[in-house]
Amino acid sequence: MTALNHLWLPVPTDLTLLPNDAHVWRINLDIPEAQRQNLLTTLSGDEVSRANRFHFQEHRQHFIAGRGILRSILGRYLGIEPQQVLFDYEERGKPVLADTLAKSGLWFNLSHSQGLGLCAVNYHNRIGVDLEYMRPMSDLEALAKRFFLPSEYEVVRSLSPQQQQEAFFRYWTCKEAYLKATGEGLAQLEQIEILLNPTEPAQLKTSENWSLFELTPAQDYLGAVVVEGSGCHLKYWQY
Structure with a gap:
């Protein structure tokens, strides 16, 4: 396998995102019901509506976990509560921070496949992440x-x-x-x-x-991260 199987580290209490860093978070979407219910309370009304539109329960549960954990991660960098994270949506549906938070310079992207998710975050440069289960x-x-x-x-x-x-x-x-x-x-x-x-x-x-950057976050999964510019250093966290 050419893509690197990186060591996913526990998140430090003094989490710091440096200007030339990008952080990649590995997220388990199959979580206990109590944790999922807690995350559900942090979602916006339109996110709850979107979750309820999923036909399959598994897809609904993964969406709640992914969005809730995304809010939790972004809240850590922004110094706010998860439910205070506000999103706008680009023309093709990509979520970005709302104008009131955009001055932070924080860019992010989320991808999930089956029961696994990846979230990539950095400052001031556009960033994209994709994750696929190799079926x-x-x-x-x-x-x-x-x-x-x-x-x-x-x-x-x-x-x-x-x-x-x-x-x-x-x-x-x-x-x-x-x-x-x-x-x-x-x-x-x-x-x-x-x-x-x-x-x-x-x-x-x-x-x-x-x-x-290519990576293998778990067996039978492949992922990639693309960051605008050069000289970026990636760090890998397990949520």
Whole structure:
């Protein structure tokens, strides 16, 4: 596995986010009912309504856990209570801090898959994170042909079935993390070029200055973080 399996550390009591740091939080979304009910009380009315629209109970529970824990994390950096965190939404639905909190310079992004979540946070630079559970896919080559550039599709096609799956999800997470950082959304997936081979870290090919980091937060999961600019140091916390 080329993506690094980092050591996820317990959060220090004197949590400090330095200007050149980005913090990545690993979040377990399968939590006790009592904890989930406590988190539910911190959500806004529109978040509760959104949670109630999920058809499957598991999806509703994961949404409550993810949003509640996101509020808890952001509240620590902002020095406010979780229920005081206010969001606005960009055109494609990406949550950002509301204007009253935006002066803090804090940027964040959240992704979750199955029962795991990742939250990435930094100051003053756009940031995106994507997390995917590597499930078996019978139509993997067809999806690669549809969503990836021809050169990327050829890389996937040239690999063994086991390597194909990992390469597909590496491409996907890297592309989606970038698109979540820019707020452009999945419609642009096939326009983002990733240079990738099975033995080296992936590279994001863009005319702008972005940093790409791959990670494996748990067995059978792949993730990626994209941060605007260069010289960023990542720290990894277990919520």
